[in-house]
C-alpha cells in the first residue's frame with residue numbers, strides 16, 4: 067500500500083453538484099503529485115477532501131494505511147497553502163509560523179528554533195516581526211510556505227498558490243517550491259490550472275476533467291502519449307493542432323492530404339492531432355500553411371496561419387528561421403508524431 | 417490649498433452643531449459652581465462661580481432619597497456596575513451567538529437568526545410585566561443580577577457581529593483548523609482579535625444603553641441601595657433646603673455633570689481601538 071491512497075472517491079455537494087467522480091489514485095512517499103485541469107474540474111475539491119476540509123461523499127482515503135475519512139483536519143497532520151495564502155492578518159510573521167506549533171503544545175524554545183530555521187530556509191528572517199499586510203506578494207507567499215513547512219507535516223497541499231503572483235515571480239517561486247520540496251522531501255500535492263506549472267513541477271501529474279482523472283503519469287509520458295483528446299489539447303503549449311478526418315482501411319483522409327499505414331483498426335470519424343513542434347518544412351509536404359502571423363520568442367518562432375479549408379493552424383520553428391507573413395509553407399509531420407482520436411468519444415485510437 | 421465656499425458652509429454647519437451640543441453642557445457645568453439662590457434669582461450661568469467644591473462634595477456624600485439611605489456616589493457605582501455588566505455580557509453573548517450562527521452551519525441557523533432579530537420589535541419596555549414577574553419569582557429584585565440579567569441579550573449586536581464574521585474569508589478558518597485550532601481556539605485567537613474594534617464600538621453603545629436605563633431599575637428596585645443615577649436625577653435634591661422650600665438647583669447641575677462622566681470615561685478609554693479600526697482594516 068502506498069503512502070496516500072484514494073479509492074473510488076466521489077464528492078457530491080449538498081446542492082447536487084457532482085465535483086469528483088469515482089476517483090482512485092495512489093501517491094508515494096516523497097512524491098510531488100500535480101493535479102491539473104481547467105477551472106471547475108474538481109481539483110480543489112479533491113485536494114480539500116485530502117485535507118479534511120470537505121466531507122467525502124463516497125470512497126476511502128488512506129494515509130499511511132490508516133483510513134482518514136472521519137479524521138478531523140486538525141488531526142490529519144497535513145499543511146495547506148491557499149491561493150490567497152490565508153495568512154493570519156492580526157499576527158506577525160513569527161506568530162503566523164508559530165501558531166500551529168503552539169496548538170500542538172510544543173515548548174517555546176523548540177518553536178523558536180523551528181520558526182527561525184524555516185524562516186532562514188525561506189529567506190523571511192528579516193520580516194518576522196511584520197504583519198502580513200506589510201509584506202509584498204512574494205513575501206506573503208513565502209510566509210504561507212513557511213507556515214506549512216515549519217510543522218513538518220506528512221503532506222503539503224498547494225491550491226493554486228502561484229496564481230496571485232506576477233509572471234516573473236511565478237516562475238521564480240515555481241522553481242523555489244520544487245527545490246524546497248526536493249530538499250525537505252515531503253509528499254506534496256499541487257493543484258493548478260496552468261499546464262506549464264504542472265509539467266515543470268510534477269514527478270507525476272493527474273490531468274483532471276469534469277471530476278474524472280483523464281490520465282495519470284509523468285509529465286513526459288503524458289506529453290508524448292496523451293490518451294484522450296482532452297489531455298492532448300490541455301497539455302502542451304502552444305496547443306496541439308486538431309484536424310477533422312476519416313479513418314478507413316488504415317488510411318486517414320483529411321482535408322487536402324492522406325496518411326497511409328496507420329497503426330489502428332478503427333474506422334470512422336476521427337480527429338487528427340499534431341503538435342506545432344512536431345512539424346518541419348519540406349518541399350511537397352503534407353500540409354500547406356498560409357502564414358498570417360509570426361510570434362518571435364527568440365529561441366523559437368510561433369507561426370500562425372490557415373490551411374486550405376481556413377482552419378487555424380500553428381507551427382513552431384527554430385528562432386533563426388525568418389518567415390514572412392503571407393508566405394505559403396509546406397510542412398511534414400516529423401517521425402510520424404501524430405495522434406488520432408475517435409471523434410465521438412475523444413479516446414486515442416492509434 | 418484653496419478653501420471653497422462649500423467647505424466654509426460645511427464648517428459653519430459643523431461648528432453650529434458642536435455649539436449646540438457643547439453649550440448646554442457648559443451652562444450646566446458653570447451653573448453647578450454657583451449657589452442655588454443665585455441661579456433661581458438670576459437664571460442659569462455662563463461663568464464659573466465659587467461653590468464648585470462645596471456643591472460637588474455635597475452631591476457625592478450627602479445621603480438622599482426618601483429614607484436617606486443612598487448617596488449620589490452610591491448611585492454612580494450602581495449605574496456603573498449595571499452598565500458594565502450589561503455591556504460586557506451583551507458583547508460576549510452576542511459575539512458568541514453570532515459565532516454559532518455563522519460557523520456552525522446547522523439547518524435552523526437562519527430561522528434562529530431572524531427570531532433573534534425580531535426581538536428588536538419587543539424591547540424591554542413592552543415586555544416589562546412578564547419580565548418583572550420572572551425576575552421577582554427568581555427572587556432577584558433588589559440585586560445587581562436582577563438589574564442586569566433581563567437586558568443582556570442583544571439582537572443588534574448579534575446582527576453586527578454576524579455581518580462582520582461573514583466577511584472573514586473561509587480560508588482563515590480552514591487554515592486555522594489545519595493548524596490544529598479547535599472551535600474555541602478559533603473564536604479566541606481569531607474572531608476576538610479581528611473584531612476588536614467592533615467589540616470596542618459595541619461595548620461603548622451598550623454601556624451607554626445600560627447606563628441610561630430608567631424604567632427597568634425604577635420598577636425592580638424597592639431598596640434605595642440599588643438606585644441608579646438616572647432614577648436619582650428625578651428624585652435627588654428636590655427636597656426643601658434649610659427649611660426654605662427652594663429646590664437645590666446648583667447641586668442638581670453638579671449631579672448632572674457627574675452623571676455624564678462614566679460614559680465619557682468609557683469612550684475615552686476605548687476610543688483608541690475604535691478610531692484605529694476606522695482608519696485601518698486588518699482584513
Ligand SMILES: Nc1ncnc2c1ncn2[C@@H]1O[C@H](COP(=O)(O)OP(=O)(O)O)[C@@H](O)[C@H]1O
Pocket residue numbers: 079080081083084085103104105106107108109110111112
Ligand atoms: N461548496 C460548494 N458547493 C457546491 N458546489 C461547489 C462547491 N465548491 C465547488 N463546487 C463546484 O464543484 C465543481 C468543482 O469545483 P472545484 O473543485 O473548486 O474546481 P477547481 O478547483 O478545479 O476549479 C465546480 O463545478 C464548482 O462549481
Ligand SMILES: [Mg+2]
Pocket residue numbers: 106109110111226
Ligand atoms: Mg480551485
